Amino acid sequence: MTECAIEAVALRKSFKGHEALCGLNLTVPRGSVFGLLGRNGAGKTTTIKILMGLAKADQGEARIFGIAPGDDDSGALLRRRIGFVPEDKELYPYMTVEEIIRFSRPFFPQWRDDLERRYLKTFDLPRKRRSPIFQRVCGPN
Numbered sequence: 549m550t551e552c553a554i555e556a557v558a559l560r561k562s563f564k565g566h567e568a569l570c571g572l573n574l575t576v577p578r579g580s581v582f583g584l585l586g587r588n589g590a591g592k593t594t595t596i597k598i599l600m601g602l603a604k605a606d607q608g609e610a611r612i613f614g615i616a617p618g619d620d621d622s623g624a625l626l627r628r629r630i631g632f633v634p635e636d637k638e639l640y641p642y643m644t645v646e647e648i649i650r651f652s653r654p655f656f657p658q659w660r661d662d663l664e665r666r667y668l669k670t671f672d673l674p675r676k677r678r679s680p681i682f683q684r685v686c687g688p689n
Contacts, residue, residue: 559608
């Protein structure tokens with residue numbers, strides 16, 4: 549594979565017999581702006597998850613800046629540089645805000661306590677509150 553920003557060759561992925569990706573080939577040159585568009589079920593999220601190392605392709609190869617996202621150490625370094633908001637946006641609904649902060653902090657060696665306090669205040673996030681979805685299903689706390 550050449551040194552591109554993103555490159556995928558013959559990616560295939562199936563879920564319970566349904567083929568989500570059928571031999572996807574994709575090349576995104578460095579320095580370009582790229583959008584991934586398609587109908588529901590076209591494989592956009594599956595492609596992104598494979599590129600981030602969050603899912604494993606059944607066949608094929610993927611690289612971001614020449615790094616295979618499934619590699620343990622280099623894949624972790626790669627994910628630190630990428631932002632991804634999946635369609636299921638609930639993080640851990642059973643956790644309080646404080647528990648999510650305590651869980652997340654070790655993943656970010658440059659964590660800034662001043663920004664943590666600022667965001668908690670800006671978004672009015674009580675440290676002891678759980679997700680509203682969790683509260684509806686299980687009751688408060």
